Amino acid sequence: MLDMVKQWVWYDWIMLGLRLITSFSLIFTTISFRDGLALPLWIVIFLEIAAFSIPWVCLQLNYKYYLFTEILLFGGLCIHLTSLFPGAYLTFLVSAFLTAANSARQSYRWTAPATVFILPGIFHAVAPSNGYWFMVTYYGLAYVMGFAFHLLIVNHRQNTTIRKQNKVLEQYMSQIERITLAEERNRLSRELHDTVGHAYTSIIMGMETLRSELATETGTKRLDSLLELGRNSIEEVRRYLHQMESAQQPLSLVNSLQKLGDEFQAHAQVDVNVSAYGEEYPLSRQAKMTFIRCLQESLTNAVRHGQATGITVTLQFAQQYTRLEVQDNGRGMEEWREGFGMNAMKERAMNLQGQVSIYTRPGDGTLVVCNLPRPAEKAEELIRLLVADDQPIIRESLRALFDDDQDLDVVGLAEDGERAVDLCETLQPHVVLMDLDMPRMDGVQATKLIKQQWPHIRVLIFTTFQDTDQALDLLRHGADGFLLKSAAPLEVADTIRLVHRIRWEQPISAIESCRRL
Template sequence: MFGSFQLNKKWSWQDWTMLCIHGLWVTAVLLFMYQDQPDFPLGFILPVLLASHLLPFALVHFRYPYYLAAELAVAGGVSIALAYQFGLLRLFLPVLLLLGFYSRGKAHAAVIPLAVGVFVLSAMAPGSPLPLERPFWGQSVADALVLYGIGYALQKGAGAINRISNKLLIVKEQYAILEQYSSQIERMTLLEERFRLARELHDTIGHSYTSMILGMETLHSHISSREGEEKLAGLLSLARSGLDDIRRQVHRMDPLEDSQPLDQALMHMLEEFKTSTGVQGYFRTMGTPYPVMKQAKLVLYRCLQESMTNASRHGQASRIEVTLQYDASYLMLQIQDNGSGSSQIQFGFGLTAMSDRLSALQGSLYVHSHEEQGTLVTCTIPNRSNEGTEQIRVLIVDDQLLVRESLRLLLGEEKDMRVTVAGDGKQAVESCERELPDLILMDIHMAEMDGLKATKKVKEAWPNVRVIMMTTLDEVDYAAESLRLGAEGYLLKSIHPKELAATIRLVYSGGTMISPHVAQQLFQQTEESAINLYGLTERELDILQCLTEGQRNKAISEKLHLSEGTIRNYISSIYLKLQVSDRDSAIAKAKNEKLCVNSNSR
């Protein structure tokens, strides 16, 4: 009410209070005058006076200048007329109080002299005491200014009360948002801990069971009696049953193994957010739903979580609309809010994390926002679930016969994959020489040339061949070394077959994929090879050196025997660690802080 009157047309408690004071004041003054002068027609004058004083009040939140003019013209004119006609003086005093209460800014300069003039003019009517004497003029002006000043003081007091009320309301809303945000953080922490425990259980007990099974499989040739074969078969059956039990328990603990479809999971999150914050949420799905890989589910889940938190905490939104679109070529999530918006969106930690998560799946993040028009967040991920007509030549490299044959059978069911196998790293290199594969699933621990050495040879000779490292354990050191050598993926063998197939398609089309648990540890780990405060690895420093020399991605990939996609991933990591957003900023920072040996030449 104390800003722009044209924008706020609702009456507040201050308005009703001033209206009541005005009406009671006029009525009381007129009744007291009637006791002294019972000769004027009270039944006619009282309605006319009340109407002239109260009707202008209807314009106070409609057209502010009209209200001031109506008070001066209508109420002032009637007061002057009654003063000269019936000798009813000082009826303009409550109007002075209202004018002082509602006048704003430059309006005071025009309203004060006009209001004081109307009051003095009404006070000069016949019958007033000493109308032409200077002391009476001074007294009338002083009375008018005092009433106007009281109204102005009440305005400031009411404004202060309103500001305090608004601040308390904001504090209350922020407290509710913080409570909701805290509950989300707690829930995320619990989910991450469950995820970690599930992986630990799988990678320890699961690995032990797998090793036992593989070891017992090798005993078949050493057992000659029928009784021994039966006992071995029983032990194998018991071990496989125990492994299945462990996997079932892991899947129950793992929040990402939830079979709930993506649209239902997002809708459930929106309903929880609505219950916690009171923000209205609306969800709709477009297109025909299809299976979505687990990594994509997790990314979109986190993107929706971050977008809703930003809309409520920063944009003070009261309504959020979420649209999930299933398209044949992409999966799109849109979050539209009606918050305050901003013409300049700053990418903080939340939006940067969203962008990085989407980029890892070759997705994109778009944020559109304008002042007082809300914000639209669009997340897109390419659809890799459909089998394409193009055949992907996959080479499986593992020294465990059971593992590689199982993978060959599972991936052989995929119509767009042609699978071959190799028993160790040396055979893998020889296989690449005979028939170059598109992608290699490479085991790490092998007796005859391990996976790291084989990857190094493959990347040096055939940098466009994409390599996914697969191992039973989530060893961070091996993962870091694999990525340094140019591998495009690092996965655990416990991955679901459908997830593995989707990952192969993703990496084949140019993306990268790292097991979420391993990625988290890589992010938290400080590399021993870092020689600066930013934690740049040796390979990242090599690429940064090439950038400062003015080399483009293709030239860097040829020089370091890495694919262009791997170079782009390294450059993104460099930007993140240096906290810059583009190539020029990274080069400037490298030169200024002497992060490279020859950083003086671009």
Template sequence: MRWSWQEWIVAVFRILWLICFVLLSYQDRPSFPFTVVFISVLVCYSIPLFIDRIHYRWYLLAEVFLVGGISLLFAHQYELVRLFLPAVFTISFYSRGRSHAVTLPLALVMFCLGGRGAFHWTIEDVFQNLVDASFVYGIGFGLQMAFRSIDRIKQKLELIKKQYQTLEQYSTQVEQMTLLEERYRMARELHDSIGHTFTSIILGMETLRPYISSEEGTERLQSVLQLGRTGLEDIRKQVHQMDPMEEDPSLDLSLLNIINEFKKNTAIRVVFRTMGEPLPVIKQSKLTLYRCLQELLTNASRHGHANSIQVLLHYDHNQIILQVQDNGKGSDEIKFGFGLSGMKERLSSLQGKLYLHSKEGEGTIVTCSIPLLQDTDVSNPEIKVLLVDDQLLIRDSLGLLLKNEPDFRIQTAEDGNVAVDQCASDPPDVVLMDVHMPQMDGITATKLIKESWPNIRVIMITTFDDISYATKSLALGAEGYVLKSIDPRELANTIRLVHHGGTMITQEVASTLFQQMTGTMKNPYGLTERELEILHCLTEGHRYKAIASKVHLSEGTVRNYISTIYSKMQVQSRDEAIEKAKTELLTDY
């Protein structure tokens, strides 16, 4: 075992003290054999320092018998008194806890036997020896406590540094994700506005065709239409360059970038492996796995205190699996806080699953799986899609955007009544249903369709992410709820996903639904933000006075708040409130 810097200081100080003592003693009384005494003392004083690395008791025996023996011998033979004093200092430094009850009297006795007064034994000399030895012993003990305090401070600083690195890494990733999402939102909005504008121009020009009689006019109109379609495609390409997920189409590289950034900021060993042949992954799945990995790496570092993490990305023929395993402290009982609940919600929206296995002292394994769909399904090459919207422009725009999909056959309906009639005459596979329509709205039409033809899959598509409509439509059996601003490729993949038995809720709607659900779940007693803050202080063990100081209220006001908290939670005491808060995760924020 290597010596610490404190032990090196004590060892060097002990040897220098001994050398100075022998040299000064020889200068005063040059009658003793210097070489024999110097080498003997140096050897006897050095051996215990090395034995201390093996066992403390052996060190103490070496100090008593080797150093104490040579000190007594030279004190009585050459009158080299006080030779045991450096040993008193180091015995005090190396002793811990209750051992001082033995080493202190032992060191005092040994020094008195070899110190001044050993030949005459006067009370004054013995008393002086006790005072000197006690003083030196106290210096050694004080130095020990000072060094231990320095070690504790260094450990705390190291812990703070690691936590700061983790926090910095987490905040950096949050900032990056926020920027990515903002770019994604801007790309969708630009695509929506520009795409609809160009589509309107193209469709408007198409309506002029019957009014142009000359062949030259028809050719020029066709040329302008072609130019408009080309411009629309060029603008779509430019807009997609703003899409953050388009910058790196590979899921492997996206996850590897997170891992490299995490390793850089935390110095935690992370091993990343992939299995299977990489397959194209829809953007929703990629973003979900991206955030799951971000959350799992942070949890392994911050909560699990892991120093090694293994990440496996497995491409199966029908699903993609992300597995994260760490060597942290683990836990026999894992409680789903906001992070894990959010992961589970994201995965569930894509028909994915979340599996956890953790054991105390053995780390944690978390597995996320999402089903994969190819762009086409050879067993059913054609999907009949019914577009239901009261606005002609929207129907034509969506039809124009989806018409290039080889496995889609598009039909349209202008309101809910027509949609129900078409389902009766020529049932589609998937219905894209607008919410707000005259005659019969999308909610009513969905209810009728699901009651009469439960096998028809319905996706609500609307401009507004109204949670009440989303809840109603999903309760009626709709398999999806997306916004009209969704990327056309995402919309196509969503239709395929729903057609194959999956469900889809866009990230915006899912986040709002989840926040609404977790808000109710996390606060079933209707506690205010201030009451939750005070309840959190109670769970941390703070008393009324400390809580009042922390939340900047008077102690009487805090007592009133706590009485209200007890009443709302239907508890009678502080212990009951704390137990209920921890059991129901009321303060897990």
């Protein structure tokens, strides 16, 4: 009840004030004329208090309950007093006004006749000195004024709703603009990465494999010069791609979320409280953007669908995961319906091996939880790695690149899926870097066999094939991640560590399908 009163506006206080003035006046008048009462004074005062309080409580619950109790209780009290004091019929004028002001939809069909015609008829029957049509005119005017007041209330509520929706839409449009710019930057980065970045990476890997075939000192120097040129060029491409990042990227994750919450609070007029726990550690750009998009979508849904007035945002940096919780005090819902924004948010989290959960109940608001695993660090144990690829240059280049990582040991190379299955049986690697398109037995069939026979071996799909449906099919059959060959070598190594470190009950839903330079 107290929460309802806190949401009152001026017209609610006006109607309460009219009821209080009418009730107190009636009580004082009753005390003044107590000698003419047919019942004891305390019983009449008790009935007057009940006629005031019961309809008012019903009004907070349902307007239909109010209409019935107002006409029956207050109307009945006025009939009794009119039978004793003929002028008491005037007391019901305020009630007629309030009845019209709180009626809605089809209730006018019966409240108007009951208030304007039926009750005056009863008043005339118990006090014939009162003219019937005279009372009908009075109650009709009171009812019309109440109806006009009702229209004023409806207009005010609609204008308030429109203003709130406009604020939310303005905030939402600003978010859409930022998201569009960020997604366009990401698209350009991805296109450049998949073309220029992949070409440079392949050239560098290929030249590394030629080092042993150069016998002269001049050839070695020339190769070193070409490698240096290639590395400098790819670093320059990286710098260009990093300049495409959105303005929020240079900020830490906590500061980015705090800034987003402050902007939303200023535009949508909603209290947003952002707090962080634990020591902040570095996160990838994709993880930061996932948390930012999750908060944006959660804030928008809380106001648009939940009509929340307060939102609490909590960011937790734990040892194994990073968690974002967004709790609102909105109305909640019986059954959550996912839209485009929520599906996109879940897809972002899934691509980082995380998950998004939504908890909601009517009257209890909505809780959105986004959970992402902590970035992998170099493992203390040695990771035994098997590379399966039909291209010799790729296999040898990966072996050469991983030689610089003390925690990665390439224990075997397989030219097809059948050989990969045989080497898994003899070598028992920790992680298999599996290509898809291979002769004799492709990576799809090999992955299924490996996961059936050795579930503890982690399989990371490593291919240029970008068919999402086939990648998801592999993940459903036990693959632990999906990574494109266009990924930078350092990110490939970090992903291998991440896949090896995480021990979830279910297979990792997806790995970053498109790593950026």
